[in-house]
Amino acid sequence: MEPSASDEEQIKVMTLEAFADTIVPGNKRWPGDRAVAGVSDDAGAVAAGALELLESPAGGLSPWLAGLAAMLNAHAENHAAGQGIELDGTVPAFVSLDYDQRVALVVRLTAWDHPERQGWVNLVMFSNMAFDTGAQMHTVDALAAGHPGLLTLGFAPPDDDGLWRFPDYSYRRQLADLHPATTASGSPA
Template sequence: MTTMPPHPEHPEHPGTSAPPARRTILSALTATVALLAAGQLPPAVSGAVAAETGATGWTVQTMEAFADTLIPGERRSSGDRAIAGAVTGPGAVQAGVIQTLTSPELPLAPLLPEIAALLNARALAYATLHLILLPPTLPSFVGLPFRHRTTLLGTLFDPGEPDRAIWQVLSLLTGLAFDSAAHLDTRQALDAHHPGLDWLDFPPPGADGLWRFPHYSYGKALATPHPATTPSGSPA
């Protein structure tokens, strides 16, 4: 009896370490969100590319397709398959989601092949159930038409899904890449016309390079500052 060869991203040879547990993946995702939110990454993150982390083409394509399903953008070329081209204009991929996920300064990069393999396994099961013929040269999730990618991701967020938390946090990271240019210095991102910040009309800094917000976001003061508040705005 013949057996299928192991997937290049998911080897099963004797002696190969077992895939990381769900908790390990979720911990890395959560730590990544915390580091990005705290702004603790050095400027080197802006130059990070997938190749520096050892992420293969299939992993990158799968992560791009995941991000593009959440925040769609236009194709980079006529042969682009990871981006489905569901809309015009830039999406999460153009906003730097791969640079964010694969940064060597974050704990997530080594686990991306396992996350991609998990998503592709779900896509293969979905395609089999719905009698969808997938291209053999593409990752399973990338091979799904956009509407089926969207439907599949919708099921992954169902309350009963065991891996739901993984997809939730990965979605949050996708949003951070688009909404806040998490992998770039904010001034650098604005100078480069980062698509997410441009979309949100993020304001430029003042002449001294600092951001100040003279107008209340709700159009009015919601509370009176405590009389002992310091000039910097810190509580007494």
């Protein structure tokens, strides 16, 4: 029987979440969570919105995500066969791998000499970007929602008016004088 469109969507989502979790591991969202391996006590790329960022039209990967998920599962099946790993057929092949097996496969797919490297590196970059920057949403909204990556990194919240001002210079010294035409909001005139 052919999988339905909703089955295909679930396979894509679980596979991409498992990939993102391999890049920035997080804690399980519920006890039976299979996509997130749960090797961290903290939230990772999945909780930070990796799937939303990957599916964002602005990122340009959205049209290829179903194909990448299918390719990743095919690679997982080949990897499992080559390593003597028995897969659980109730979940996508990549999701069936344990965390260390997922890492081993991703390392192979992102190796310099792998012909599909660029596609996998793109998924790696978007997974990191979702955690490190919350790029799929406005930074003020991400901080207000308790974005796990921004909180982990110690990203400073804005002032009460929604603007960031930094009275303490990051290098602990002023590097240059403000341009005389800089407005009160910090914008150039």
